[in-house]
Amino acid sequence: MSNATDTGATLTLREAAKLLAGEGMSPHDAEVVLANAIQHGELHASVKRWATEQWDGQMLPGNIDPRETRIESADLDAWRSARDRGA
DSSP: OOOOOOTTTTEHHHHHHHHHHHHOOOOOHHHHHHHHHHHHSOOOOBBBBBOOGGGSSSSGGGGBOOTTOEEEHHHHHHHHHHHHTTO
16 A cells, blocks of 8 residues: 655645545544544544534444544554554
């Protein structure tokens, strides 16, 4: 697997999900996968959460805001590698 991200780059959860969506899942399904990984401590991120009454669109686990949550590209690449190995 080649790294689709630039070293040192920071992505929003939504941008990271678009990379995963290219791997055969819808953008929202990819956001849910990433949000679950963040919630379970498998993927490090700087998380911004919505208050329930502020939510617009489809909700993600933990009310994670996909536009304001940031993921370092190195963390995303490490998580994807571990996921590909089945860890």
